Structure formats: C-alpha cells, structure tokens
Amino acid sequence: MKGIRQLADHLDISIGTVSRALNGKPDVNEETRRRVLAAAEELGYVANQSGRSLRQGETKVIGLMIASSKETVENADNFFLGVTSGLQSVFARHKLDLIMLPCPNDEDPHEYLKRMVARRIVDAMIISETQRIDRRIDLLSRAKIPFITLGRSLSASNATWIDLDFEGVAKRAVERLIARGHRRIAITVPSSEINLGYIFVEGYRHALEQHGIPFDPSLVIRVKSSEQGGYQAAHELLLLEERPTAVILIYELMAIGLYRRLMESGVMPGRDLAVIGFRDAPRSRFLQPSLTCFRMSLHDLGVKLGRMLLANMPAYAEFYSGDGRNTIWPLELVPGESDVFQVAVKA
C-alpha cells in the first residue's frame, strides 16, 4: 500500500501539495489535483485514517455486538440485519460506519467485549441481549465509551437503554385470553439469564393478578429461544396434570416447533389450545391456523436506537437533544386464528 510520501515522490510534487490536493483544499490548481488523484488511484494510495483517528481520538466506527450462538444461526434470525438498515440511515448523515461484532458462542461476552474495546476500533458501542446482571455495562462505563443497550438490565441503572415492550405484550396477551374465558394460561420464557425473560414473566404475573387469577409457577415453561424450544414447550405442556387452555410464547420461531409437537399429539392450535406468539416473523407466516402475534418495524427500531446513541455522544448530541431518554418500544397486535376458541364456562 502506498503512502503519501511515495505518491509525492512519484509525482515530484511536495507532500504538502499532495495532501492539500487529496483533501480538496482550494489552493491547488485543477490540473495538479487531477494528476494527484489519478496517481493515487493508479498506485493504490489509501489515506491512513488509523493514524488520523489516533490523533483525533475517534474512528468514526460504531460497533454492534451480537451473539452468534448456534441457536441464532440455525434460526436464521433477521432481527439484527433488520435493525442494521435503520442504524445505518442515521449514521450515514454523520459519515459514521456501523460494524457488527459477532461474539463467538464459546466465548464469554464480557471477555470478548473487553478485547474489542482494547482494539480501539470503535467510537461507541451498542450491546444487545442484556443479561439480568450484565458486566459489559460496567466495562463500557468505566472505559468511558459511549454506548447504549438494546435491552434493560439490573446493571443498567446509569445506562441509556431501549427495549421492546415485553410487559405490554404479556399484558395484552393475558387480557385477550381472559376475555375468552381462559384461566389456565401458560407462558414460555428463555432458559437463559437474559433479562427480557424476567420482564415478560412479571408482566404476565401482574396481568393475571389484576384479574384475580393466582400465579402458578408450574405454568412458566423455561425453554430455549428457538424452534426446538417451542417443540419442547409443547411437550412439557402436554405432560402437565391439568392442561392449560392457552399458551403465550416469548420468541418468534417457537410457534413453529410448538405447532408441530401439538399436532403430533392431535392437539389443534386455535381449537384445543389457544396460542399467542411473540414477534411476527416471515417464517411463521406459513403456519396454519395463522398465528396471533405482535408486529414492529425493525428499521424504525434501528433508527431510534441510532438517534439515542448519538444523543449520548458529545460530538452529535446537539442534533438529537430529544432522543436521549430510555425508551420502551411498542408492538402492535396482529390477530390470527390461533387463539379464537372460547373456553366453555362451567356451570
């Protein structure tokens, strides 16, 4: 790779002039500028922004840390790619680039992030899949790297976060089912320490209690957030002594595995068991009967996430003064046929 010195030598022009030509300064004549740019292209000159960044203390790169677990891969989740386009639409205005940092599934996310911070390739970070206690938040706070979390955490009291409205989803699902006569309503939650599971169960428990239905821990089914987890959840549901009449799912692809296991046992979703799914996903649109679930725009979520992050970065805060506050992101109910049946009221 050629540097500016080789370029100046090749053209027999001073380094200062070459630099001014490359940087579009007005005091270079047009012919010289053309010669410099042509030679730069020909010789493969690339400005050393790494050196520049070190002086300015910025890389103009924002990192998005994602888990690349076996589950994420097999389930081909479009969540992060969807959010990416929204983030980029905001960052592009400031000539900032987004890179994705996929944490290997056999590595501790805290250690991984520590190493990526040490590499100094990003000016700011977005972390996701926040755990109930998440040491990454401390790490970024202490390293004084601007960041935002996609997801709440007990560790995030001083951090800015945006999170999906898990309480709202749980509440509306429970109320919809209660209105149709259901009282034994099961719920699935992730088997990991991811924080959203706690929030989801709290919303469910609260909504039940508001309707005078006691919380029954045996109806909280902990499984992996995957199609396979859905299969497992159905399996456990069917083994319960007094079978619930409805189930609320936490993860978009669970419905696929759940339907399969139910049908294997001759239990028809929407007729024998009411099912409410979580996020609308392309893969679950083929389910028969169609799934009642919730919808959101990933692009819009990405836009808001980007604005909130920049509101926390001194260089950009002035443009996003209204975007700094923690945000609960709403989801809209999409009625399907999977929860249409009414429970017969006992005399």
Place this chain on the structure above:
Amino acid sequence: MKGIRQLADHLDISIGTVSRALNGKPDVNEETRRRVLAAAEELGYVANQSGRSLRQGETKVIGLMIASSKETVENADNFFLGVTSGLQSVFARHKLDLIMLPCPNDEDPHEYLKRMVARRIVDAMIISETQRIDRRIDLLSRAKIPFITLGRSLSASNATWIDLDFEGVAKRAVERLIARGHRRIAITVPSSEINLGYIFVEGYRHALEQHGIPFDPSLVIRVKSSEQGGYQAAHELLLLEERPTAVILIYELMAIGLYRRLMESGVMPGRDLAVIGFRDAPRSRFLQPSLTCFRMSLHDLGVKLGRMLLANMPAYAEFYSGDGRNTIWPLELVPGESDVFQVAVKA
C-alpha cells in the same frame, strides 16, 4: 478511559513496572502484579491496542463484507451467520477477531470498501457476492491487503477464491430431470450482475447440450433472489406459451414464493411441474410437497474460507500450506417429492 500513566500514578509505581506487570513479564513480583491487575480492573484501564497496531502494522481483525440489502434482510438469510462460526473457529487459534462490515443497500460496494480500507481497522478482508466485473478485487490487490473472495469473478484472475459448485448443481438437476423425461426445463437466475448467475446458466446450458437439448433463452427467468422473486418466476412460467414441465431454482427461498403462485393457479409442484430448489434452508423445510434440493455445511465452508485466507497472509501461511488453492465447494443432493413426476413419453 484510564491510560497506563494514570494507572502508574494511582499505584505510585513506575510506568515501566506497570507495563511489565500488565504484559505478564516474569521480572515483576507476584504481589505487585496482583495490585496492578486489580487497579487496572477497578479503574477501567484498557490497553491501547490501536497504538500498538499502528506500530506493528496489524489490527488482528479480519473483516467480512456483507450486503445488507432489503432482500437479505427480509429473507432473513442465515448464510453469513452460518459461515461466521466456522471462520471464528479458525481465527480463534491465532487470536484474530472477525468483524462483519454490512454495506448499506444504497451505497456502491466499491466506495464502501474503499472507505473501510482507509479506516485501517482490518488486517485482511473477505468479500462475498462477487459481481461478474468486481472493482473491489482491484482495490484490495492494489492496497496490498490480503483477501479472499467467496465467489468467482472475471476480475479475480489473480485472487484466491472459494465458490459453491453452481455448475455441479445445475448439471445434476438437469440430468435428474432429463432422466424423468423432461425436455422443457426452465431455470431461474438472479436479475443482478452477481457472477454466480452466469456460472449457473452455463452449467445448465452445457448439461442440456450434452443431452442434445437445444438451449432456449426464453426458459431462463431472471428474478430477484427472494421469496418474492420465486413468486414472480412462477408467474412468468405460467405465462409461457409452451409451458415447461420442470424448473430449477437458484436461491433457497425462491421455492416458497414459487409454490404459492403455482398453487394459486391450481398447478401442483411435483405433480404438474417438477421443481428442484437450490440450498436446503430451514424455512423451506415446511413446504408440501417436500423440496428436492441441495445441502452443504455452512460451518465447514467457513472453516475452509478461514484457512484459505490465512494461507494468503504471510504471518499464518506456514500453518495452512495446503489451503491456498482456489476451491469449488460441493453440495449434496437431498431428494424430495417436488420432482417425482415423470413426463409421459410421446409415441
């Protein structure tokens, strides 16, 4: 963020000793080392690897450039996440990290890559979705950045590449259909300038000619690589004057849209039209009748890609001396019910 000087001041120890303690040098006593590491943790000290890299000329980071087009997002393609785990398993041995560089869908990939190269955040690059003529290859060659392409290109005569066996897939699909009496066999290809489309059609054309069937350009259907593209392909197929009896698809999710459009017209895949899909994908496993398609391990492809890249990097080449050659990656046929019907032989 605290630097080494603040750390030394805080501990009242010389910078040299702090540095030796942090770097695990043996001439520091155990008690001092413990104090230094504890303070480093407490104060949020992070080694400035950017400075280190600048001196050593390496970042220990490998970039994987991916397109984040609207199609990729909507189709929730798991291709790159699948390859990532394989790449990471190779890179981890050398303490190299993989980052993903998602090119925004409204930006020219060449300009995007130029900027990312200028940012100097990666030691080497993997580029994918190679176009028939791909200026990114020239750019990386001239910038003297080690790279490998996932996909062939007319521009890649001096580059190392790995590519899926598109010819082999086209050939086996054609031969399987010919053996069942088909002679009017349609094929779908991407409407873009992506190179794989050219290779796929060449393989198809060659296989037909080997069996004495003339190539008919009207049977080559150019559509987007998406579910919607599959819908469109079926639509165009149904409008052809002499309808083909079979179709070969290029992209994994096309089958879903194609099935839908066919069924809307009462045309049953596997009974009225033989269908052979491309890569086996979780989302297409729910199709009825089941899809005949091809299978590969994304993880293993990632491993090979990683090994080939390192074989091209001076610092690692010695470990991968057998991995430097261009590679055609095989796919295995998965028979389904979508291509079972035989064409009646005319008397």
